[in-house]
Amino acid sequence: MPQLLPLRLLESVGLRHHAAAVAADADGTSDPAPASAARPATTSPRPPAPASAETFSAETFSAEAFSAAAVPGATFTEPSTDTGGPLDIDPRLERTGPLSIIAPRRIGESDLAVYPLSLGASVFGWTADGDTSLAILDRFAALGGDFIDTADSYVGGRSEVLIGKWMHERGNRDDVVVATKVGRHHENPGLGSVSIVRAVEASLERLQTDHIDLLYFHDDDPEVPLEDSLATAEWLIETGKVRYLGASNFSADRLIEARVLASAGLPKFVAIQTQYNLMHRAEFESALRIVAAAQGLAVMPYYALANGFLTGKYRSKSDLSADARSVRASAYVNRKGMRVLAVLDRIAAEHAVSPASVAIAWLLAKRTIVAPVASASRPEQVDGLMAAAGIRLTRAQMLELDRVSE
Secondary structure, three states: OOOOOOOHHHHHOOHHHHHHHHHHHHHOOOOOOOOOOOOOOOOOOOOOOOOOOOOOOOOOOHHHHHHHHOOOOOOOOOOOOOOOOOOOHHHHOOOOOOOOOOOEEOOOOOEEOOOEEEEEEOEEEOOOOOHHHHHHHHHHHHHHOOOOEEOHHHHHHHHHHHHHHHHHHHHOHHHOHHHEEEOOOOOOOOOOHHHHHHHHHHHHHHHOOOEEEEEEEEEOOOOHHHHHHHHHHHHHHHHOEEEEEEEEEEOOHHHHHHHHHHOOOOEEEEEEEEEEOOOOOOOOHHHHHHHHOOOOOOOEEEEEOOOOOOHHOOOOHHHHOOOOHHHHHHHHHHHHHHHHHHHHHHHHHHHHOOOOHHHHHHHOOOOEOOOEEEOOOOOOOHHHHHHHHHOOHHHHHHHHHHHHOO
């Protein structure tokens, strides 16, 4: 068994309580870990959710694994789960068959519990006009969805305006978890204190709400000390304008730095966003995955359907057009892409669902994944996205998708 990390080093990546529990079990004693201090919410608290099944065991986190996250060029060998599968495959996969009840998943160390599919709103006001966007949101909510992902920079803020209009007209703000991102809007760029505060105030106005459930830093900003950005977020949390904090497009090294700063009292990230799908795996399946698991971060993969390629819409060059999504999807119209689609088609037929549903189900079967972000341009497309949470892929199907997409 590999040598476990010292407690002080484990704490810097979020594993101190796990290590203490392992040590207590070894000598026959066990004490409950202290609960994290909760921030005051501006609305009535959401009902507690069951702990996520995608937990990371301190027994499998070795010094070699940590070195790969913290030291560029370091190598390590991933341990296996107790069922013999790769580290990131949920060991409960043998329980096959569709799920009749979809359990909410907790977002990291927060009290937010959401349906395991986040509706991406980047198309609202762009490829989906205003009325269509509202109809998409209605369909999403009717099917049990409650987690919406947007950003202040999406269509210059138009996406947030449409979401705010929908929540105001439906009177359902307390039933929805809203995540938005700051740092890319042309009027408030970067993560300086003034930019963050102004961006949040503008988002609150567009969303017609008094708080943001989950605020992401849209990108890392090397020009601003991370400590300053987190201190600004702390003030926003204390004033009730933001409930929890997340990071989008951050490296593993920066997440470790953020956790060290959090140990000094600054707010923790509870979630991260990163590009991850069957056609784009290497960026996440490395140090980033290890650090996310070690810190208990909820992972929300964006481009879950590889810009629409994994829906099966683009199977030849003749299917491509001049729009931005087609241009990005064109990178996958090759032999590897066709092999992935062939496996998706066959597994989708076995489950009587769409290829898009299987592609998202593959993500949901991975450890640490809480809610993939996927968008729809028409209300009828929402059904296939939502169906993914009810699909139980077999271990054989997961391994086949892993192999063909390597």
